[in-house]
Amino acid sequence: MSDTLIFTIVVISAIGALSAVILYFVSQKFQVYEDPRIDEAEALLPASNCGSCGFAGCRAFAQACVAAENLSQLSCPVGGKETMKALADYLGLEAVTVASNTAIILCNGTCEFRPKTSKYEGVQTCRAISTVYGGETDCHYGCLGFGDCVPVCQFDAIHMNLSTGLPEVDDNKCNGCGACVTACPKMLMQLQKQMPKNRKVYVACRNKDKGPVASKACKVACTGCKKCATVCTFDAIEMESHLAFIDSYKCTLCRKCVSVCPSGSILEINFPVRKLKNEEVPVE
Amino acid sequence: MLKTFKLGGIHPQGEKLTAAMAIQPLQLPKEVVLPIAQHIGAPSTVVVKKGDLVKTGSVIALSSSPVSSNLHSPVSGKVVKIEESLDASGFKKKSVVIETEGDVWEDSISRDFPQTNFENLSSAAILEKIREAGIVGMGGASFPTHVKLEIPAGMKVDTLLINGVECEPFLTSDHRLMLEHGEEILKGTTLLMKVLNVEKAILGIEINKPDAILLLNKLAKNYPGIEVEALQIKYPQGSEKQLIQAMTGRLVAPGALPASVGVIVQNVGTAYAVYEAVAKNKPLIERVVTVTGKGLSNPGNFLVRIGTPISDLIKAAGGLPENTGKVIIGGPMMGKAIANLNIPVTKGMSGIVLLPVEAAARLNDVPCIRCARCVEGCPMNLEPYLLMALSEKGLWERAEAGHITDCMECGSCSYTCPSCRPVLDYIRSGKSQVGKIIQSRRNSASTDINTSIKPAIPE
Numbered sequence: 001m002s003d004t005l006i007f008t009i010v011v012i013s014a015i016g017a018l019s020a021v022i023l024y025f026v027s028q029k030f031q032v033y034e035d036p037r038i039d040e041a042e043a044l045l046p047a048s049n050c051g052s053c054g055f056a057g058c059r060a061f062a063q064a065c066v067a068a069e070n071l072s073q074l075s076c077p078v079g080g081k082e083t084m085k086a087l088a089d090y091l092g093l094e095a096v097t098v099a100s101n102t103a104i105i106l107c108n109g110t111c112e113f114r115p116k117t118s119k120y121e122g123v124q125t126c127r128a129i130s131t132v133y134g135g136e137t138d139c140h141y142g143c144l145g146f147g148d149c150v151p152v153c154q155f156d157a158i159h160m161n162l163s164t165g166l167p168e169v170d171d172n173k174c175n176g177c178g179a180c181v182t183a184c185p186k187m188l189m190q191l192q193k194q195m196p197k198n199r200k201v202y203v204a205c206r207n208k209d210k211g212p213v214a215s216k217a218c219k220v221a222c223t224g225c226k227k228c229a230t231v232c233t234f235d236a237i238e239m240e241s242h243l244a245f246i247d248s249y250k251c252t253l254c255r256k257c258v259s260v261c262p263s264g265s266i267l268e269i270n271f272p273v274r275k276l277k278n279e280e281v282p283v284e
Numbered sequence: 285m286l287k288t289f290k291l292g293g294i295h296p297q298g299e300k301l302t303a304a305m306a307i308q309p310l311q312l313p314k315e316v317v318l319p320i321a322q323h324i325g326a327p328s329t330v331v332v333k334k335g336d337l338v339k340t341g342s343v344i345a346l347s348s349s350p351v352s353s354n355l356h357s358p359v360s361g362k363v364v365k366i367e368e369s370l371d372a373s374g375f376k377k378k379s380v381v382i383e384t385e386g387d388v389w390e391d392s393i394s395r396d397f398p399q400t401n402f403e404n405l406s407s408a409a410i411l412e413k414i415r416e417a418g419i420v421g422m423g424g425a426s427f428p429t430h431v432k433l434e435i436p437a438g439m440k441v442d443t444l445l446i447n448g449v450e451c452e453p454f455l456t457s458d459h460r461l462m463l464e465h466g467e468e469i470l471k472g473t474t475l476l477m478k479v480l481n482v483e484k485a486i487l488g489i490e491i492n493k494p495d496a497i498l499l500l501n502k503l504a505k506n507y508p509g510i511e512v513e514a515l516q517i518k519y520p521q522g523s524e525k526q527l528i529q530a531m532t533g534r535l536v537a538p539g540a541l542p543a544s545v546g547v548i549v550q551n552v553g554t555a556y557a558v559y560e561a562v563a564k565n566k567p568l569i570e571r572v573v574t575v576t577g578k579g580l581s582n583p584g585n586f587l588v589r590i591g592t593p594i595s596d597l598i599k600a601a602g603g604l605p606e607n608t609g610k611v612i613i614g615g616p617m618m619g620k621a622i623a624n625l626n627i628p629v630t631k632g633m634s635g636i637v638l639l640p641v642e643a644a645a646r647l648n649d650v651p652c653i654r655c656a657r658c659v660e661g662c663p664m665n666l667e668p669y670l671l672m673a674l675s676e677k678g679l680w681e682r683a684e685a686g687h688i689t690d691c692m693e694c695g696s697c698s699y700t701c702p703s704c705r706p707v708l709d710y711i712r713s714g715k716s717q718v719g720k721i722i723q724s725r726r727n728s729a730s731t732d733i734n735t736s737i738k739p740a741i742p743e
Contacts, residue, residue, distance in 0.1 A: 117623065117624070121646045122706055122709040123706050123710055125713070127713045127716075127717065128712070131712050131713050131716045132374055132712075133373075133374025133375060133620075133623060134374060134375050140376055209376075213367075213368075
């Protein structure tokens with residue numbers, strides 16, 4: 001009995017010792033040198049592995065940063081300025097400030113403005129419905145309302161508002177990674193430059209139909225009347241196929257376009273409530 | 285033992301309510317809407333403008349690329365607008381709207397009697413007439429017929445199959461066409477044989493249409509080379525690959541053309557349209573549409589002009605019953621429920637099925653129990669339960685490896701599922717996603733080639 005025990009212990013220990021020796025030599029022979037700074041740099045990154053920097057995860061981005069001579073082409077949209085500053089300091093490079101992005105939803109067709117004209121019973125995802133037809137409402141460009149954008153957001157920044165039937169972006173959580181942009185089959189999610197205090201002015205519509213058709217389907221559809229483009233003094237509004245588009249890099253948030261839009265499809269978000277001053281203007 | 289295809293297949297109830305009802309012409313609509321993409325391939329180029337006067341049979345849009353088709357005006361009248369409008373696909377497409385003012389036909393069309401000596405035309409002349417008439421596959425897929433008849437180099441066709449299977453429940457338009465225009469179908473088949481230069485044509489009809497089999501068997505004796513073959517009843521026998529397997533025993537590889545195994549398949553409706561085009565110079569401007577459903581007071585088979593709103597057809601069939609749950613374009617298996625009754629009749633629309641609320645309702649789906657009935661039923665030898673799960677989880681690479689793109693969306697999987705799972709819905713959405721991935725991969729591969737060529741060009 002004790003012989004068996006001793007024999008087992010000896011054999012197992014011998015195998016262990018032999019393996020250790022083999023492993024030591026193999027690891028010496030096949031050693032790959034890896035820059036220790038990559039681990040350190042990766043630790044500074046948000047570890048969300050979202051891929052919005054254009055690399056396959058945070059480690060790949062860290063590798064690219066360590067190998068790079070300057071950081072002009074490299075930026076972590078999720079970590080933002082602070083992260084890039086810390087990374088630049090660690091690597092002894094100069095941080096390049098890149099404007100961070102934020103997501104907007106180019107549809108404001110709530111249940112109230114855009115009534116449903118048919119009922120879809122199939123698989124309840126935006127991708128499935130978009131392979132079958134244009135959507136439950138008469139607007140074939142608007143939000144389908146099944147929330148494919150919600151689960152793809154790693155930062156819990158998108159939620160469905162059940163009363164409007166539309167998703168909403170939480171500006172404090174959104175890092176502009178762009179996962180929602182690729183998830184939306186109607187291409188309604190878009191990244192734009194983040195403005196001070198998260199203020200946004202944008203045309204919340206993608207309906208390319210002619211004005212009467214668009215406004216019949218949805219009360220807040222952009223009809224392509226061009227009033228906003230005429231009033232804009234910064235040349236920030238472009239018209240294309242009966243649709244206005246505000247270039248966030250030219251826009252100065254003056255909000256002139258918001259007040260002239262007859263259908264109310266231009267939204268102003270995170271602005272203080274307008275004072276009565278505006279109402280006095282026409283009186284003068 | 286009658287022939288059928290080997291793998292999979294299901295036996296839905298026939299429900300051929302309108303099989304005994306003669307084809308009746310429908311009165312002209314007040315307005316026709318003609319989507320310019322009624323066929324597979326590139327949309328045609330519109331050659332009319334707002335305000336133009338057109339005659340019945342005038343060209344509205346010309347084929348714009350090798351795979352495309354002409355479109356003719358089905359009525360005489362005035363072009364009132366060219367706009368985006370909804371069609372049976374569920375999406376908005378560019379359409380020409382014509383307001384009907386009488387019914388004046390183009391002079392070249394001989395409406396009642398066939399032109400003399402059309403049988404002596406050369407095969408190139410026949411093909412040209414088919415191309416000009418804008419004929420597409422009338423069975424539902426709407427593939428331009430003249431493209432199908434041009435055999436790719438290196439392939440040799442020895443058999444023409446004429447598809448008179450009509451395996452979808454409810455639909456009877458092909459059945460009625462065979463009974464009432466059998467002679468014309470056989471003449472059209474002879475013309476198609478001449479174009480393809482084949483000696484043999486087989487007309488396949490399922491055994492649930494014994495009257496059509498008897499009649500055509502009798503008529504075919506006068507047409508050398510044409511045989512009529514009775515087939516077992518099984519869905520989806522009307523699908524091209526399944527029909528080829530059933531009638532000739534040959535298997536078409538995934539992604540390959542039927543011509544690769546020496547066969548071309550045409551629908552009976554297409555054969556009839558070919559006869560009309562060649563013998564009478566008549567473009568494809570009307571077709572037979574079955575309007576059926578248990579709640580309808582006057583279901584039937586109607587000869588309608590292309591572009592007629594389906595609300596006209598439903599009115600002719602007795603009006604929309606009160607408890608209608610879904611209006612389906614095509615058969616109940618592969619057809620599509622529509623959201624709007626102003627959708628126009630298109631070249632590939634074989635029927636309109638009205639289902640009552642209780643028949644149309646989806647049952648609550650419960651988890652998959654791995655019974656493999658969908659695997660048994662799949663005629664393409666796929667694993668629908670697996671493709672459904674992969675598509676639900678977004679595992680596109682594995683779905684592609686599982687040949688999701690080979691699915692022809694026949695719906696046998698959803699039909700057999702005891703858990704009432706929307707198997708086909710998931711597969712369809714996965715198929716479109718995988719198709720997009722394949723397309724983008726192909727695009728990026730072609731740009732890679734371009735960039736790799738660049739350095740070789742001297743600066």
